[in-house]
Amino acid sequence: MPAGAPPTGERRTGAHPHAEAREIVFDFLSGYDLLGAFWVTVQLTLLSAAGSLVWGTLLAGMRVGPVPLMRGFGTAYVNIVRNIPLTVIILFTSLGLNQTLGVGLGSENFDTINFRLAVLGLIAYTSAFVCEAIRSGINTVPVGQAEAARALGLSFTQVLTLVVLPQAFRSVVGPLTNVLIALTKNTTVAAAIGVAEAALLMKEMIENEAQLLLISAVFAFGFVCLTLPTGLILGWVGKKVAVKR
Amino acid sequence: MTEVSMAKEDVASTGDLVVLKSVNKHFGALHVLQDIDLTIARGEVVVVIGPSGSGKSTLCRTINRLETIDDGSISIDGKPLPHEGKELARLRADVGMVFQSFNLFAHKTVLENVTLGQVKVRRKDRKQAEERARTLLDRVGVGAQADKYPAQLSGGQQQRVAIARALAMEPKVMLFDEPTSALDPEMINEVLEVMQQLARDGMTMIVVTHEMGFARSAANRVVFMADGRIIEQAAPDQFFSNPRSDRAKDFLSKILHH
Numbered sequence A: 001m002p003a004g005a006p007p008t009g010e011r012r013t014g015a016h017p018h019a020e021a022r023e024i025v026f027d028f029l030s031g032y033d034l035l036g037a038f039w040v041t042v043q044l045t046l047l048s049a050a051g052s053l054v055w056g057t058l059l060a061g062m063r064v065g066p067v068p069l070m071r072g073f074g075t076a077y078v079n080i081v082r083n084i085p086l087t088v089i090i091l092f093t094s095l096g097l098n099q100t101l102g103v104g105l106g107s108e109n110f111d112t113i114n115f116r117l118a119v120l121g122l123i124a125y126t127s128a129f130v131c132e133a134i135r136s137g138i139n140t141v142p143v144g145q146a147e148a149a150r151a152l153g154l155s156f157t158q159v160l161t162l163v164v165l166p167q168a169f170r171s172v173v174g175p176l177t178n179v180l181i182a183l184t185k186n187t188t189v190a191a192a193i194g195v196a197e198a199a200l201l202m203k204e205m206i207e208n209e210a211q212l213l214l215i216s217a218v219f220a221f222g223f224v225c226l227t228l229p230t231g232l233i234l235g236w237v238g239k240k241v242a243v244k245r
Numbered sequence B: 001m002t003e004v005s006m007a008k009e010d011v012a013s014t015g016d017l018v019v020l021k022s023v024n025k026h027f028g029a030l031h032v033l034q035d036i037d038l039t040i041a042r043g044e045v046v047v048v049i050g051p052s053g054s055g056k057s058t059l060c061r062t063i064n065r066l067e068t069i070d071d072g073s074i075s076i077d078g079k080p081l082p083h084e085g086k087e088l089a090r091l092r093a094d095v096g097m098v099f100q101s102f103n104l105f106a107h108k109t110v111l112e113n114v115t116l117g118q119v120k121v122r123r124k125d126r127k128q129a130e131e132r133a134r135t136l137l138d139r140v141g142v143g144a145q146a147d148k149y150p151a152q153l154s155g156g157q158q159q160r161v162a163i164a165r166a167l168a169m170e171p172k173v174m175l176f177d178e179p180t181s182a183l184d185p186e187m188i189n190e191v192l193e194v195m196q197q198l199a200r201d202g203m204t205m206i207v208v209t210h211e212m213g214f215a216r217s218a219a220n221r222v223v224f225m226a227d228g229r230i231i232e233q234a235a236p237d238q239f240f241s242n243p244r245s246d247r248a249k250d251f252l253s254k255i256l257h258h
Ligand SMILES: Nc1ncnc2c1ncn2[C@@H]1O[C@H](COP(=O)(O)OP(=O)(O)OP(=O)(O)O)[C@@H](O)[C@H]1O
Pocket: B027, B030, B032, B050, B051, B052, B053, B054, B055, B056, B057, B058, B059
């Protein structure tokens, strides 16, 4: 705001002397559902995180498993998917799956379909990174742990789920946090297929309002608000669950 | 000490428990096990000794198929070793194994270590399993540590928990691969004592060890290996006082004089 700009909030009687100033500065925000947009971002993040944790773990299980076909599939999946730009994957879910193949993911509503397609694309992409993080965690578990489990008569799946993965997860909370933070920011790509999350709103505001720098700052701040606590909390969790040997 | 002898309760079916016939195994070009013939009777305690690299660990590990074999046959309690899957898992549950490096599950408490196999493999209910686990932990003298994690225990305590974990499965035979080699000297005896008690209770045991005291007092037979072959086998007294092969004489002179 230029220093000499006339106060426009005179009519309103703010109890706090700075209330008016704040109102002027953030005037451009009125009429936009900022919280709503970030809520969509949070939903995209949480759903995709849950999905890619499951699918990524299954992929990691395949990659360390005894069945050559599954190992091959896991390896191929990871190497193909993580080398394709996310934008291409998200666009493919919309143009390829939805518009060409008619996949609607159980909905008729255009917005719901796009939201679900975005989650699907984000899961498909992120799980490749989750898989690799977990696989590196599996490598930190001494072979003796799995041997002792096998010697007790546990099956391959039991060895993996009861002994190896619980220890692997504990050692990769840090890398998985990085994946989660990247995912949070990657949800902005969903704007490409019209999902009304934060980045789409930002684009809209930039087109309509003058305060470009301020708009960017508000959105940057919004994302930091999401990711910074995530990093701090999970950093603490990681230390807490670490396996002592 | 009646529980351990459960392994022996089917004394009706006496005879050979573990039978290896012309077993061969290679690691690449290295012929680690060469025509191994070995029969272990029910209730017998066999100590395997030999120089480093002679194939003792590999022999131990083939008996529960942690290592596969190239040819020959291994059978346990009259049944040939299954190759994979559920059958193999079932057999492994009947063969207890104690490792040099303990290998307790690092993310589980001592009690959980001893109940895991009972619940997940033997399908016992948790309460029963915990009861048995506590009895076994008391027996090996670590009952007070039940709620600690392995890393909080000394090596000797960890190894005794590992023995309890194996016993919890009510195995027919116990394999020990250098169970005291990773221990500080003052902890060796507490583990050997547990093993000695187990031997007295009639457990069938195959023990790779360089503890000659244990071999003399607890073993029925000593098997001497070198370069992947069984060179000679005899009763402990006979083997230690009067070894027949030069390899054994040479080996004994090295380990007994220091
Ligand atoms: N997984 C493996 N891959 C390749 N070679 C191996 C493997 N395991 C063991 N060996 C080799 O096989 C030979 C026998 O090993 P093994 O561990 O059975 O000997 P050992 O008698 O137990 O020796 P030590 O007293 O040192 O424990 C050694 O030369 C070893 O290097």
